[in-house]
Amino acid sequence: MEKAIVTKDLTKRFGDFIATDAITFEVERGEIFGFLGANGAGKTTAMRMLCGLLKPSSGQATVAGYDIFTQTDRVKKNIGYMSQKFSLYEDLTVRENIRFYGGIYGLGRRQIKLKTEQLLEKLQITREADQLVSSLPLGWKQKLAFSIAILHDPSIVFLDEPTGGVDPITRRQFWDLIYEAAHQQVTVFVTTHYMDEAEYCDRISMMVDGRIKALDTPRRLKAQFGADSMNGVFLQLARQQNISNQ
Amino acid sequence: MRQFPAFVKKEFYHIFRDRRTLLILFGMPVVQIILFGYAITNEIRHAEIAVLDQANDYYSNRLVNKIGASGYFKITRALRNEREIEEAFRNGSIKVALVLPKNFGYDFYHGRKAPVQLLTDASDPNSASTLLNYATAIINNYQQEMMGDQQLPLTIDVQPRMLYNPALKGVFMFVPGVMTLILMLVSAMMTSITITREKETGTMEILLVSPLSPGKIIVGKVVPYILLSFINALIILGLGVFLFGMPVKGSLLLLLMECGLFVLTALTLGILISTITASQQAAMMISMVGLLMPTMLLSGFVFPLESMPLPLRILANVFPAKWFIIILKDVMLKGSGLPGIWQPTAVLCGMTILFIALSVRNFKTRLA
Known part of the structure; x- marks a missing residue:
């Protein structure tokens, strides 16, 4: 079966600064792939290149089987995206937001109507459907944003620190949605800096200063670094980096 | 689409x-x-004017009436002597003062020069010059009216027309x-x-x-x-x-x-x-x-x-x-x-x- 994401030596330079330095990895279909790293490690840059928001400086990559240099249009049709900044329109109602995103992804009216009802029911917000999004609690907004990001049935969904600023219980509920999507063969590519969230991923890559320093399942990473949590793995990596910098 | x-x-x-x-x-x-x-609006209407009419004869009265009836000026004071001019400007009750000399009617009628003095409050230069223009126009108009058809030989008679916006x-x-x-x-x-x-x-x-x-x-x-x-x-x-x-x-x-x-x-x-x-x-x-x-x-x-x-x-x-x-x-x-x-x-x-x-x-x- 074809891989969801394949990159080879993917590099992005901003002037003299190398944001991502020749990263190479593969993501399987239906996998939940965690992309970890400190702020400024190059996570967002890498994700933005894969989404077609940034042009890579060199290297190769395919997303959903399409080349990100030459087939960005195809790539865009096959991915969903949710950014760290909250990405719904606050002055539109829940229903209007769903209709809008359905519309710009080219769904038909009947299809949008059907999906709207399904989505409202799944999130149990049928009663709030005609309220402005600004009146909803943050946790609900994030679940709604995720559901809208996969409204057009993309084969891959990119989540850029999706759970920033919410409590652990809401985070857990959010991850239930992610599992459900993965169960339906949607590949999930998620960046985060919550280490407890990292445990939920199938595989994890750790980025430090633009490079991938480790890539494996959470269990094997913990064994490799002799740590009992992902936090321990991360601290070890950071320490190694500090030593090599000196 | x-x-x-x-x-x-x-x-x-x-x-x-x-x-x-x-x-x-x-x-x-x-x-x-x-x-x-x-x-x-930069049009000025009903600007306060004071008149010092030292002549107080037929011709001076007609001129003063014409200015008062123009709509641009409102005659608020009749002054008695030159000292009152300064005072009227100072307390802000007038924008313009018109001074007509003693022999105004006589000089005007006999075709000699009849001087008229216009004083304006130029602390606001734009409206001062606008008012001056209005007053001069009214006075010129009056002069032509009085002279009637008897045009002096070889005078230049300017007849301006404001095109596209006559008013x-x-x-x-x-x-x-x-x-x-x-x-x-x-x-x-x-x-x-x-x-x-x-x-x-x-x-x-x-x-x-x-x-x-x-x-x-x-x-x-x-x-x-x-x-x-x-x-x-x-x-x-x-x-x-x-x-x-x-x-x-x-x-x-x-x-x-x-x-x-x-x-x-x-x-x-x-x-x-x-x-x-x-x-x-x-x-x-x-x-x-x-x-x-x-x-x-x-x-x-x-x-x-x-x-x-x-x-x-x-x-x-x-x-x-x-x-x-x-x-x-x-x-x-x-x-x-x-x-x-x-x-x-x-x-x-x-x-x-x-x-x-x-x-x-x-x-x-x-x-x-």
Whole structure:
């Protein structure tokens, strides 16, 4: 079966600064792939290149089987995206937001109507459907944003620190949605800096200063670094980096 | 092709749910027209004048009556001696003083020189010179009336005619000015704000990741404002024509097309601003300082361009406002057709193309 994401030596330079330095990895279909790293490690840059928001400086990559240099249009049709900044329109109602995103992804009216009802029911917000999004609690907004990001049935969904600023219980509920999507063969590519969230991923890559320093399942990473949590793995990596910098 | 209507619909939701936007869109044009039409005018009526009539004869009385009946002046005081003049100016009760000498009637009747003195409060130089002009005109008129048909040989009789605006109405100047100002404000400021707002809230990223092309995103954001700006232009035109009697001598179709062109110029300028700013605040500041001020001050709307120093006159050419005001005045007052205004029209077209080119370049470098 074809891989969801394949990159080879993917590099992005901003002037003299190398944001991502020749990263190479593969993501399987239906996998939940965690992309970890400190702020400024190059996570967002890498994700933005894969989404077609940034042009890579060199290297190769395919997303959903399409080349990100030459087939960005195809790539865009096959991915969903949710950014760290909250990405719904606050002055539109829940229903209007769903209709809008359905519309710009080219769904038909009947299809949008059907999906709207399904989505409202799944999130149990049928009663709030005609309220402005600004009146909803943050946790609900994030679940709604995720559901809208996969409204057009993309084969891959990119989540850029999706759970920033919410409590652990809401985070857990959010991850239930992610599992459900993965169960339906949607590949999930998620960046985060919550280490407890990292445990939920199938595989994890750790980025430090633009490079991938480790890539494996959470269990094997913990064994490799002799740590009992992902936090321990991360601290070890950071320490190694500090030593090599000196 | 389903994408685009969905996008435009969303944009209308934004506009109609934001009270501030609505107020700027539809409240401001009306308020401005009314303000400029009734309150802010450089015509002066009923200016207080004091008269020191030392002659107090038939001719001097007739002159004083004529000035009082003109509507421009209101005779508030009859002065008794020269010392009272100073005092009247000082306590602010008069703007002008007229002094008629002792032998005014005698001198005037016998065809010799009859001096008249006009004193004005020049602490406000503009209105002082305006009043002086009014008074001089009335006095000249009086002189001609009195002399009747007996023209002296070889005198030059100037018969001025004010073309295109015979009554010298200020309205004819401010309707084009306000129209330019409003269209600039709505089109450039509102579009730059609405685009930067999407950047600020992070929704722009989502849009860019979607299959919508950047071009479509921008056009989708701008289309509602084209419509609304055009409606605004119609409102201002309607108010100007029906409330203030502004004529439209040229072709209405041409006028509307030129309005459309200017809206386009302003919109592309707004897009350009949005490509170089990241926040709504910055976009607003640039629009305010960079567009509104020059539109007010350097377009010939408030202050005549001809009396400005050369550097400012050259600078004025850079702003679209100057050219649009020329077009509006020519079409509305002179009835010019396209051959008469092709030059400013070409300038506006050129500016629009330039703004589009610059925006596209900026947009691309941002994405790369």
